[in-house]
Amino acid sequence: MTNKVLHIDNELIKQLSIGNHTAYKVVFTNHFNELTNYVYKLIHDRTLAEDLVQNVFMRLWEKKTKFTINTSLRSYLFKSCHNEFLMYVRQQKKEIDALDTLKWETLLNIHSLEEKEQLEADWQKIEKAIEKLPSKCKKVFKLSRLERKKHKEIAELLGISPKTVEVHIRKAMLFLRTNVSGFFLF
Secondary structure (H helix, E strand, O other): OOHHHHHHHHHHHHHHHOOOHHHHHHHHHHHHHHHHHHHHHHHOOHHHHHHHHHHHHHHHHHOOOOOOOOOOHHHHHHHHHHHHHHHHHHHHHHHHHHHHHHHHHHHHOOOOHHHHHHHHHHHHHHHHHHHHOOHHHHHHHHHHHHOOOOHHHHHHHHOOOHHHHHHHHHHHHHHHHHHOOOOOOO
16 A cells, blocks of 8 residues: 555545544545445345445544554554445344244244144245345334344344434335235234
């Protein structure tokens, strides 16, 4: 890395730390597409890749006065995106595990084979419908219904208002009720 790049990075970091919107815009404009392409190669979903990169930039802005960078700004952003991807993968695994646990607990309480088969078919419909939800709506719904988090917790976790959490849950419930016949499990 050249001294010029290091100097520019240091100046941008300094400007970010004092809340300079122009510096933030420069960093975003210079790196967003490259970072999105990197995450897209990991996850193969353009919209999700953009969401994950936007999360990194949101966190960068929120923690602008608290972060320290010991490498180039570009390296820091790539590492942050990689970590965001890993957090997403871990979260997906937790959600899948929670859904499987809930599904199997319900199945264990069903006595007849016919009831079990019907419930399994219903769960498959529900899972498919949940996957069709927009990513933010899906995330809020899973945190609420599968991980049983309170609206306030979800709002803090995702950096949105509790009212927005309610709106996402309402949208998800409406979508599921209209797209899954007999949906009343949640």
